[in-house]
Amino acid sequence: MQNSMPLLEVKNLVKTFPVKGGFFGKTVGEVHALSGVSLFLGKGEIVGLVGESGCGKTTLGRTILKLTEPTDGKIIFHGKNITSYSAEQMRPLRREMQIVFQDPYASLNPRMTIGNAISEPLKVHKIVPRKELKEKVLELLSVVGLKEDAYYKYPHEFSGGQRQRIGIARALSVNPKLVVADEPVSALDVSIQAQIINLLSDLNQQFGLSLLFISHDLKVVRHISHRVMVMYLGRVMEVLDAGDLSEAKHPYTVSLLSAVPVADPKHKRKRIILAGDVPSPLNPPSGCVFHTRCPMAIERCKTEIPLLREAEKDNQVACHLV
């Protein structure tokens, strides 16, 4: 599945949010949401992005789509450097990159019928003639497994899982090459999660859709992705093949994996419980951002930032100990 032709390449992406304070709204600090993130996404590839809440996963997803402006770094989509594209320049490109949101209750306009909501991107890009709009929308509804009568209904008439399908149908309407799925299943219960994940997986196989699948759930990511990228506090800790997850090198990945429950009551395993909280992105730790919680931290970790490097084939780790 892994194709050498990159669809998306992100190089050293930095995003900081200014913190305004004081009477005249002076900038008093900066939130370091992303500090030099690099990413590579091939055609038809699913990359899973995992990390704790607040580690910059969502910011990365939105910055790639230029829904928030990057502070520094490069975003190369389809060979085009779109980093400094204006909103006007981005508009025609938007039909090739879409987003699916975490909260299915907030992602649909409560005043719009499903038919209108799904056909909106089609109307914006004038892809389908007006007469065939409805037909196309009904087709999309059936792709995501919804009944035809959804067309005239309003979002409040649907459950969370159905709404998430609607969100996916909307994202697919323009036949995008890349979909950023921003925690598409974390608001859903387990049985629905499986349906949505299988749906995304099918779409990937059928249409060769590339996915950046953001989640905080390693179990889900392992199931759907080809490659997994682990983030912590705005930095990439480890990138590896989904199949090799059990051989992860980075202490953070290892501790995350040890927290995944196993469906066997007799199973004994060593849990690595991380002490303390995620440090504030307002004032990230020096050196390796993980050193404050790392069970194996050495003196060097406090001063020197570890670079992401190839530890093994298809396994990049940012750790001094590997």
Add this chain to the structure above:
Amino acid sequence: MTKQISYVQLIFRQYWNSWINRFGLICVCFLFAVAIFSPLLSNDYPYFLKKNGKEYFPILTQIFPFSTWIHYADLEGIDFKKIVLEGDDRIVFPPIPYSPTEYNLDEPLVAPSSKHWMGTDEQGRDVTSRLVYGSQISLSVGFVAVGIYVLLGVIVGALAGYYGGKVDMIVSRAMEIIMCFPTFFLILAVLAFIGPSLYNIMFIIGITGWTGIARLVRADFLKLRNQDFVTAVIASGAKPVRVIFKHILPNTLAPVMVSASFGVASAILVESSLSYLGFGVQPPTPSWGDILSQSRDFMDIAWWLTIFPGVAIFITITAFNLVGEGLRDAIDPRLKTGQ
């Protein structure tokens, strides 16, 4: 496949569920009907006259004053009230056979009777007729003024809320400055300069009233522009105009509608107050405030001059407020599909 129910139909069904909403809407419709058909309801020209074997429709000359094809040369200068009917001559008057400006010094301050339903004023003008024509003034001031300021307020508020930053700063400060003026006295002062007229009143209420609407719309836009469904539209490549007017605006209309219907009520009140103070619509044009103003001198002997216009203003304002509140509930996004 279920039948398509448009959004407007859905709102209407929801609105119609409650009797108090129905009452409000019926009152407003009644007022509109009265205002539109006032020349037919109240006129000193008869609907129909048959005299000397010839048939006339004199009221048409009043309804179409500039038409040339309805012209009765032989009726010129005739007083229809004093016409002598012989043989099969017939005359049919409107329900209120007086014009609002028709004075009759023989009948000043006549109490309500079958001849004058709501009595007459000190010049013998029929109060019913004046009230009927006054509804035209009230409703047109209410709607045009509110129309102007809703349009202004929505556009300004939407731009401020959507773009934020400097645009928002400038607009918000401008709104605060305008809100510092005591509106009513500003209107009085401006009218003193540009002269009291119906259009000036509409214009001034229109350009001073938009701040309330703009604040509502701005606040909603600030809240909504970061919602996922708006981001989704931006991510699908829509232009700002489409995002603002098609996707965000419909979600902010509920408070605007409520505010607008309260606005119609208060604009009618302002017009009445101005007329009461003599700065409004100039006599002899009938206006509710103007009738109230006259009643001051005769309050102890002519109660009907106070009660009827007062009740008319009261009902109108209540009706618009009821409609506003009913709409607010009906536009609620958690709509039931209705029966």
